[in-house]
Every structure is written in C-alpha cells, then in structure tokens.
Amino acid sequence: MLNDYNEGQSNLQKKLEEIVEGPVFSGIIQFLILAAAVTFVLETEEAFDEYKIYFDIVDWVFLVLFSAEYILRIYVAPVKKEFIFSFFGIIDLLAILPSLVLIPGFRVLRVLRFLRIFRIFKATRFILAVDRMIEALSGVKRELLALVILSALFVYLAACGIWYFERFEQPEAFGSIPDAMWWAIVTLTTIGYGDVYPETAGGKIFTAVVALVGVGLIAIPSGLLASVLTEARVEEDEKDEEEDEK
Amino acid sequence: MLNDYNEGQSNLQKKLEEIVEGPVFSGIIQFLILAAAVTFVLETEEAFDEYKIYFDIVDWVFLVLFSAEYILRIYVAPVKKEFIFSFFGIIDLLAILPSLVLIPGFRVLRVLRFLRIFRIFKATRFILAVDRMIEALSGVKRELLALVILSALFVYLAACGIWYFERFEQPEAFGSIPDAMWWAIVTLTTIGYGDVYPETAGGKIFTAVVALVGVGLIAIPSGLLASVLTEARVEEDEKDEEEDEK
Amino acid sequence: MLNDYNEGQSNLQKKLEEIVEGPVFSGIIQFLILAAAVTFVLETEEAFDEYKIYFDIVDWVFLVLFSAEYILRIYVAPVKKEFIFSFFGIIDLLAILPSLVLIPGFRVLRVLRFLRIFRIFKATRFILAVDRMIEALSGVKRELLALVILSALFVYLAACGIWYFERFEQPEAFGSIPDAMWWAIVTLTTIGYGDVYPETAGGKIFTAVVALVGVGLIAIPSGLLASVLTEARVEEDEKDEEEDEK
Amino acid sequence: MLNDYNEGQSNLQKKLEEIVEGPVFSGIIQFLILAAAVTFVLETEEAFDEYKIYFDIVDWVFLVLFSAEYILRIYVAPVKKEFIFSFFGIIDLLAILPSLVLIPGFRVLRVLRFLRIFRIFKATRFILAVDRMIEALSGVKRELLALVILSALFVYLAACGIWYFERFEQPEAFGSIPDAMWWAIVTLTTIGYGDVYPETAGGKIFTAVVALVGVGLIAIPSGLLASVLTEARVEEDEKDEEEDEK
Numbered sequence: 001m002l003n004d005y006n007e008g009q010s011n012l013q014k015k016l017e018e019i020v021e022g023p024v025f026s027g028i029i030q031f032l033i034l035a036a037a038v039t040f041v042l043e044t045e046e047a048f049d050e051y052k053i054y055f056d057i058v059d060w061v062f063l064v065l066f067s068a069e070y071i072l073r074i075y076v077a078p079v080k081k082e083f084i085f086s087f088f089g090i091i092d093l094l095a096i097l098p099s100l101v102l103i104p105g106f107r108v109l110r111v112l113r114f115l116r117i118f119r120i121f122k123a124t125r126f127i128l129a130v131d132r133m134i135e136a137l138s139g140v141k142r143e144l145l146a147l148v149i150l151s152a153l154f155v156y157l158a159a160c161g162i163w164y165f166e167r168f169e170q171p172e173a174f175g176s177i178p179d180a181m182w183w184a185i186v187t188l189t190t191i192g193y194g195d196v197y198p199e200t201a202g203g204k205i206f207t208a209v210v211a212l213v214g215v216g217l218i219a220i221p222s223g224l225l226a227s228v229l230t231e232a233r234v235e236e237d238e239k240d241e242e243e244d245e246k
Numbered sequence: 247m248l249n250d251y252n253e254g255q256s257n258l259q260k261k262l263e264e265i266v267e268g269p270v271f272s273g274i275i276q277f278l279i280l281a282a283a284v285t286f287v288l289e290t291e292e293a294f295d296e297y298k299i300y301f302d303i304v305d306w307v308f309l310v311l312f313s314a315e316y317i318l319r320i321y322v323a324p325v326k327k328e329f330i331f332s333f334f335g336i337i338d339l340l341a342i343l344p345s346l347v348l349i350p351g352f353r354v355l356r357v358l359r360f361l362r363i364f365r366i367f368k369a370t371r372f373i374l375a376v377d378r379m380i381e382a383l384s385g386v387k388r389e390l391l392a393l394v395i396l397s398a399l400f401v402y403l404a405a406c407g408i409w410y411f412e413r414f415e416q417p418e419a420f421g422s423i424p425d426a427m428w429w430a431i432v433t434l435t436t437i438g439y440g441d442v443y444p445e446t447a448g449g450k451i452f453t454a455v456v457a458l459v460g461v462g463l464i465a466i467p468s469g470l471l472a473s474v475l476t477e478a479r480v481e482e483d484e485k486d487e488e489e490d491e492k
Numbered sequence: 493m494l495n496d497y498n499e500g501q502s503n504l505q506k507k508l509e510e511i512v513e514g515p516v517f518s519g520i521i522q523f524l525i526l527a528a529a530v531t532f533v534l535e536t537e538e539a540f541d542e543y544k545i546y547f548d549i550v551d552w553v554f555l556v557l558f559s560a561e562y563i564l565r566i567y568v569a570p571v572k573k574e575f576i577f578s579f580f581g582i583i584d585l586l587a588i589l590p591s592l593v594l595i596p597g598f599r600v601l602r603v604l605r606f607l608r609i610f611r612i613f614k615a616t617r618f619i620l621a622v623d624r625m626i627e628a629l630s631g632v633k634r635e636l637l638a639l640v641i642l643s644a645l646f647v648y649l650a651a652c653g654i655w656y657f658e659r660f661e662q663p664e665a666f667g668s669i670p671d672a673m674w675w676a677i678v679t680l681t682t683i684g685y686g687d688v689y690p691e692t693a694g695g696k697i698f699t700a701v702v703a704l705v706g707v708g709l710i711a712i713p714s715g716l717l718a719s720v721l722t723e724a725r726v727e728e729d730e731k732d733e734e735e736d737e738k
Numbered sequence: 739m740l741n742d743y744n745e746g747q748s749n750l751q752k753k754l755e756e757i758v759e760g761p762v763f764s765g766i767i768q769f770l771i772l773a774a775a776v777t778f779v780l781e782t783e784e785a786f787d788e789y790k791i792y793f794d795i796v797d798w799v800f801l802v803l804f805s806a807e808y809i810l811r812i813y814v815a816p817v818k819k820e821f822i823f824s825f826f827g828i829i830d831l832l833a834i835l836p837s838l839v840l841i842p843g844f845r846v847l848r849v850l851r852f853l854r855i856f857r858i859f860k861a862t863r864f865i866l867a868v869d870r871m872i873e874a875l876s877g878v879k880r881e882l883l884a885l886v887i888l889s890a891l892f893v894y895l896a897a898c899g900i901w902y903f904e905r906f907e908q909p910e911a912f913g914s915i916p917d918a919m920w921w922a923i924v925t926l927t928t929i930g931y932g933d934v935y936p937e938t939a940g941g942k943i944f945t946a947v948v949a950l951v952g953v954g955l956i957a958i959p960s961g962l963l964a965s966v967l968t969e970a971r972v973e974e975d976e977k978d979e980e981e982d983e984k
Contacts, residue, residue, distance in 0.1 A: 037894070044901060044914040117891065129884035139483070143475055146375035151950075153363065156283070163290060176290040185946045186935075187437055189953045191925055194440035194686050194932035197432075208431045212397075215435045216468040222954040223472025223715065226961025229881055231480055234969055237877070385729070389721055392621035399609065402529070409536060422536040438683035440932050454677045458643075461681045462714040469718025469961065477726055631975070635967055638867035645855065648775070655782060668782040684929035700923045704889075707927045708960040715964025723972055 009078055017076040029069060030120045036062045037117065066096045066116075091115045136232035140224055147221045151188075154217055158184040158210045165203035170196075188214040255324050263322040275315060279362045282308045312342045312362075337361045382478035386470055393467045397434075400463055404430040404456045411449035416442075434460040501570055509568040521561060525608045528554045558588045558608075583607045628724035632716055639713045643680075646709055650676040650702045657695035662688075680706040747816050755814040767807060768858045774800045775855065804834045804854075829853045874970035878962055885959045889926075892955055896922040896948045903941035908934075926952040 009017070019025050039062070042048055043055045070092045077083035084093075095116045121127050137144070159180035166174035173196040174180050183196045187207065198207050255263070265271050285308070288294055289301045316338045323329035330339075341362045367373050383390070405426035412420035419442040420426050429442045433453065444453050501509070511517050531554070534540055535547045562584045569575035576585075587608045613619050629636070651672035658666035665688040666672050675688045679699065690699045747755070757763050777800070780786055781793045808830045815821035822831075833854045859865050875882070897918035904912035911934040912918050921934045925945065936945050 040898075041915040044905075045916060046913055121887075125880060126884055126887060129880040130888070133881065133884065140476070140479055142371060142375040143379065143479065146372055146379065149367070149372060150376070160286075167290075175292055177287040178291060182942050182946065185949060186930070189949045190436045190438075190682065190928045191930035191949060191953070192432070192437035192439045192684065192928075192932075193930045193935040194438075195935050197439040197441050204428050208428070211431060211435045211437060212464075215437075216465075216471070218950075219465070219468040219957070220472050220475070222957040223469045223718070223961045224475055225954070226715070226958050227473050227476035227719075227965050228479075229958070229962055230878070230965035230969055231476055233878055233881065233966075386722070386725055388617060388621040389625065389725065392618055392625065395613070395618060396622070406532075413536075421538055423533040424537060433683055436682045436684075436928065438678070438685045438930065440684075440686035443678075443685040443687050450674050454674070457677060457681045457683060458710075461683075462717070465711070465714040466718050466721070469715045469964070470721055472961070473719050473722035473965075474725075477722055632968070632971055634863060634867040635871065635971065638864055638871065641859075641864060642868070652778075659782075667784055669779040670783060679929055682928045682930075684924070684931045686930075686932035689924075689931040689933050696920050700920065703923060703927045703929060704956075707929070708963070711957070711960040712964050712967070715961045716967055719965050719968035720971075723968055 009076075013076050013078075016072065020072060020076055032062065032065055033116045033120060036066075063096060066092070070096060088119060091118065132232065132236075133229060136228050137225060139232075140228050143224060144221055147217075147224070151218050151221075154210075154214050155181060155184045155188060158188065158214060161206050161210065162198060162203055165200055165206055166198055169200050169203070187211060188218050190215055255322075259322050259324075262318065266318060266322055276366045278308065278311060279366060282312075283363065309342060312338070316342060334365060337364065378478065378482075379475060382474050383471060385478075386474050389470060390467055393463075393470070397464050397467075400456075400460050401427060401430045401434060404434065404460060407452050407456065408444060408449055411446055411452055412444055415446050415449070433457060434464050436461055501568075505568050505570075508564065512564060512568055522612045524554065524557060525612060528558075529609065555588060558584070562588060580611060583610065624724065624728075625721060628720050629717060631724075632720050635716060636713055639709075639716070643710050643713075646702075646706050647673060647676045647680060650680065650706060653698050653702065654690060654695055657692055657698055658690050661692050661695070679703060680710050682707055747814075751814050751816075754810065758810060758814055770800065770803060771854045771858060774804075801834060804830070808834060826857060829856065870970065870974075871967060874966045875963060877970075878966050881962060882959055885955075885962070889956050889959075892948075892952050893919060893922045893926060896926065896952060899944050899948065900936060900941055903938055903944055904936055907938050907941070925949060926956050928953055 039055065039058055043052075043059075048055070073089070073092065074080055074083060083089045159177050162183055163174050163177050163180040166180075174183065179196075186193055186196070188211070198204050285301065285304055289298075289305075294301070319335075319338065320326055320329060329335045405423050408429055409420050409423050409426040412426075420429065425442075432439055432442070434457070444450050531547065531550055535544075535551075540547070565581070565584065566572055566575060575581045651669050654675055655666050655669050655672040658672075666675065671688075678685055678688070680703070690696050777793065777796055781790075781797075786793070811827075811830065812818055812821060821827045897915050900921055901912050901915050901918040904918075912921065917934075924931055924934070926949070936942050
C-alpha cells in the first residue's frame, strides 16, 4: 500500500488506512453487510410487523455505521476523487443515499445496499473466478450478441404471430402485441406459468412450431457459456502443465 | 460498386446509386424500419385506440416512403430483374404489399415489414457471426436431422400413449391424438402451462417415463449447437494463432 | 443380393425379391406407412366421427396390404426363419397383429404400425447417423448409468421429503409417496404443470433446495450426450483430414 | 482381507467376517434394502391402510434384521471404532435408529434407511463412475462456486425487485421478500407452477428481463458439469490409447 500517493497522507491517515484495509475492520464490515441484507428481508415479513420500531432503529444504526465508514474511507484515501468515483466508492454511496433522502418510496432503494455484498468478495478467489469467466466469455461475444439479436427477433415474431391467432378469442390476454410478448417470454423460456396460453387450433399449431424452435434457440447461449468455460479451464490446465514441464 | 453492369446505367442512376448505398440514406432507412416495427406494436395497444387516425396516417407515410425506396432501388439497379428477385428485393416488396392490397385481414401481414429488419444488419458483424454459425452447424446437420426425426417420432408416440390412457377420463383435453399432441409438445419442451395434464394413474406413470426420456432428447439439439459453436471458435482461434506464428 | 442363400430360391422368388427390394415397391410401402400413421391420427378426431365407416374400410385395406406384403416377404426370403425373427420381420408382424386379433381394446395397438416407420429410414443416412450417435453414447454409458441411478435416488428422496412436509396440508396431492413422486418428476423436469405444488413454508423451502440441485442434476445427461456427439464429430473430421493428407 | 488388524480377531470373528463380506450375505442385505425402500413407499398409500398391521410387522422384522446385521458387523470388525465411525457404519446406525427411538414423528426418519441403498453400489462400477465424476468436477469447483454465488445473488435481487413491483397488487403472494423468493426460484428454474406470477405491467417487464438473463445463468452449472464430464472421458480415452501404444 506504500506508493507515491501516500506522500500526501498524514501519519493519522496512514495509520487509519492500515486499519481500514486490515482484516479485522474488513471482517466487521462484511458482517454488517450480511446483517443489513438479512434485516432488509426480514423487515418485509408481515409476522415481524410489531417489531417495526426495532427494525427502524437497526436501519438507522446501519446508516450511521455505513456513513461513518464512507467518510472514513474518503478521509484515508490518498486521492479523494479516485475513491469517490471508483467502483466501490460509488457503491458505498448508493448504499447510504436511499436512507438519507426523505422522498417517499425512495427508501426501497435500500436494496442497493446489497451491492455492497461485492465488498465481501473483494480480493478473493470469487473475483478471480468471475474475472476468468468474463475473459472466457469475451471470446464468444460476437456469437452471444448474434444469438441475443436472433432471440429478440424470435420473441417479436412469436408475439406478432400469437397475437394474430388469439386476439379475438382471448382479447384480455392477447389483445395487443405487448401483451403477447409476455406470453412469448414465459413460453420460450419454458417457464409456462399457465396464466396465458393459446386456445384456438391455429394458435396451438403456431405455438407448437414456435416452441420447438424457440426453446432450443433461447437455450443455446447458456450452453455456449458452459462450453466456453470448460474450454478455458482445459487451456489453462494445459498451460500449467507446460509450465511444469519447463 | 463499379462493375460491368454499371455500363448500362445513366449518370443519374449512378449518382442515385451512390446515395442509396451511402451511409446517410442507409441510416434513414434503418430508422424508418425500427420506427415501423415499434408503431406496429403500439398500434395494437388498446390504450392508443383513440389515436387510431394518427396511426393510420403514419402507416400511409411508411407505405409511401417504403414504396418510394423500392421504386428507387429498382431504378438504380443495373439489372432490374436481379434486384427484384434478390433476397432483399423480395423482402422490400413483401414489406409494402400488405398495405397496398385491400383484402380485409390481409393488412396484418404488415408484420412482414419486420423482415426488413435484416437490412439493418446487412454488411455488419452480425451477418458475419450468423454466417459463421450456419457454417459450424452444417457440420452436424446429419446429427441434427436425425435428432429432429427422433423427436418427431417421440412426440407422435407420446401423444398416442397419453391419448390411450386419458381419452375416456378427459375427453375434452385428450379426446383425439391431435389434442394429445398439444399436450406432448407443451410437456416435452417443459413449458407445462398446466391447461392439460394426465389425471389417471396410468397416464401419470406413462408421463413420468416419457418426460424423463423425452425432455432430455428434445434438449440435445440445443446443447449440440452450443458445443459446435464453441468448437468452431476454438478451431478459428487456433488458425489465427498459426497465422500469427508464420 | 446374390449370395449362398439364393441357391434355395426358385426363379419366381428371385424375381419377386428383386421387385420387393426395388425402389418402386419400397416407395409404395413408405407411402402406405405414412398414410396409415396419418389415418390413425385423424380417426381419433371427433370431427371425423361421421366418416367412421370409411376409416374402417381404409383400416381393412391397410390390413390386407400389409398382410400381403408380410406374406410376400416371407415367401421371397431365402431363409424364412431369419426374416421372421429379424428386427423388421417382428415389426411387420406387430403392425398387422392388432387388427387381426378381435380382443376389444387390443385394436389400439395399431399404433404399433407406426414402428414400421423405421422401414422408411432403412438403408438411409438417418440410420447411419443414429448408428454413429449410439456408438458415441456407448463411450459415456458408465457416466449415463451413474447419472440415471443418481437421478432416480434424487426423485425418490425428493418425493419422501415433500410427502413429509405436505401430507397433512394437502392429503389429496401428497397423501402418499407415489403421489409425491408425480410431483417430484413434474418439478425436477421443470415441466411444472401447476396441478400440485407445496403450500407449507417447510415444503417450499425444501422444494427450493431440491429444485436448485435436482433440476441441474437431471439436465446433465442431456448436455453430456450433446457434448459427446460433438466430440465424435470432431474426431471423425480429424480422421477424414488425416486420410486426405495421406 | 488378511492384514495386521486381523491378528486381534478370534477364529469365529474371522469366519463370520468372511460370510459378512461374501456375496451371499451381501445379496440378501441388498434384497432387504430394496424391500425396505419399497415397503416404505407402499405403507404411505391410502389403499393399503387396512394392511397397516402387516406393514408394522414387516417394519419390526426389518428393524430386527438390520439391527442384527449392525451388531454382527461391529462384532466382526477388527477395530470396532473404525467401523462405527466409517461412512457405512454411520449409515447403518441411522437406518435403525429412527425405529428404535419412540419420539412421535421421529419414525418418519426411517427414510434414512434408504441411505443404505449405497451399500448396494459398494465396490461396483457405479461408485467408480461417481468417483471419476467427482474428480472431474473438482477441476471446475472454482467456476461452480462462483456460479452458485452469482445465482444466489440473482435470486435475492430478483425477489427484491418483484416484491417492489407486486407487493401492493398481490400482498398474499408477494407481500414479503421471502414470499417473493419462492416466486424467484420457481421462475428461474423454469418450473413455473403458475401459483404465483406477476400481474402488474412493471412486474411483467421486470420478470421478462430477469427471466431471460436468470434462466440462462442458472442453467450454466448443469452444462458446465456435462462438458467437464465429456472432457474427462476424452482425456481418459487418450491416456488409454497412449498406454496401448507403449
């Protein structure tokens, strides 16, 4: 952590930075992040409505602690601007902002606190694995983009088709193409809630054709990513072996 | 763009062709295509029913613009026939035809305008990626065809089986094999709307066996395509590396 | 077609065998097989109930034709036994048997006629592709068997678990483990009809865990087959290239 | 089976150990395990309620037999502790414990008997295949862990999002984030029972985006395992070939 920037830091800042970057402080923050995520979930549970006052207190405690941490991190940062506009700097701000601003309905954005969860993974093997995955994916980004465009076209055409067949029979479910798009996505991802489905013979035949083709089309990207991740691992293993041989 | 055909073109045609093939004209057409696709979707929305008159006007504007473009493209084409029967020539005609013909119910074919969307991708990396994907797929076309035939057989036999078990219990849903085929497709693609499902013990046991085998069978082509696309990328990467080494 | 067996054939048999194995006869039989399959489907459609008499006549025509073909094939076979107990000999018999036997409910087995569909593919690229696929699969048969056993165990344990959580809440849907197995299969294949689903908190948490693990487990065999088919194609291509180089 | 431990065994122990480890005893135990599993399933079937007394007797017989086997195995074990705390030692105890303890509701744990099913596979090719699969998987354990964490984050965020959009419209289904998590899991695994689904426009658009991304994300691990198993097989085959060449 000793680099050129540190020259502009006072002794106090240097000592505090060591603490902030140290394992104890990091562990406490990780615990607070998880606790805030769990509290947010429990707070929505009707069974705990009578404890609302306690949840509000806990919320304020989290706000104070996260705000203090944010100010501390700015204080110890050798270059303030760099921290404020860094990935974690923005996330840390987003995590406290919703509780500060008093616009009604805005508080729900406390869910953004959850983004701080990435702090937990900072400098861990998880980030390493994700980095390697993103690198592997970048090798098939043209194929992925093409598949995404084809899938979007397919959803559009499926929605237009089913709208044509079902609009008079089921005007409440297929009365417009945006409505039909809801059906198209629920069908082609194979979720199939059963809230909307074709009832005319034409609509059913159209669905049969569209489903057999589209379900396969939309499943390809996922399989592609799986294959690429395996390839990446194999190549890496081979590199390791070559290095071992040297 | 200067080839033998151009000899038959007048100076005006040559100048216009340059404009038509240029980036500005192309950009305007791409915007119009997307605008027409969005308009078509919005027009079906009940909430916009009161603006129907405006949508009709916009429709006519699109018709005039696309027709003008079509005539212009024929005019500048060195060999008229070649353009008219080319892929994009036919699509351009299909995009204006439905609005011209006044047969009721025929106007819905304006959805064909959407085919013009492919113009947007013309000469872009998207077409390149799709081309490479089609090439990769052609290597497993025998396997794909075999899997499609096997899946079709499976759907047929599944429909016959469930019809046998459920036809008396649920005559409205499984009264005939075509009805049962609707069930077979919704089940084997794992959509499972829940509008039709077996209720007899025999039908449920039959479904259990059919689902465990058939769901896997029908998912294979998708995984096959994903694997082949990855293989194609790996081979291509290796070629690139070999060329780099030279 | 001239081999040792033929010595025991009369001239008539030899001439008839040539016709039976020829493309014209083969084409007619293929048409009849498809026609019988389509007729079987249409016959079950209520809309055609008034034409039942015609369907019965057509059924009898098919029976006579297929029976004649069967007898003819036995007649021309150099070694009768060999044909009768061959794959296609048994299928040809199964195709006519259900119509001959007059046990009620037995006629539904006319669906077996459909097995004759394999005659259509005889000596075609389809059989070749299927053969190659079966060969590729035999290389992972141990993995497939292990996955099938693991999946069966998983379905059993999932059924026991959900039965434990839901049996008192929903006795009609989860009253016994066989009932719960229906749920387990519909859930783990991700069909999810929605006819049965957990309603207790315990059952939902159990389902969440079971679904996340089990859905992945049951999808593995399908992906495995897809990967293996690709590998088989790659190896074959490499062999072809090596042979080309020689 | 003759090793240092055996020195502490009496002649009777040695003889009994030979029997216990022999194929006849093993076969009987395997039959009893399967019989116990089937009995457990049938016992829950309402149709057999009148035979409850017989099932109780059979249960006691299984208990006596499995207890006797457990005691016998301890007796013949050269080092008692080693057997008792071994994988199969613990499973054997778990299989008899639930029937011994008389706490009500505890008997359901007889399902644990099913764990004894692994005894059936002991020292068979199944265990070998599973071992090889686990080894192959350990090579992608970092990727798997990263995908599991990402999926968990995705489920959490999807639940928070849908709760925000639907909580006022459908308080009984989306009233709290834990409730919304049930929806998130049923949707992202594509089960889609249809018991809960979004009804607001915002909720549907959110679901469309979440489903298209999340369904793909959650399907990746399964495809990854399939690919890795294939790679492992290919590598193994190559090793075999290399050994053949030597």
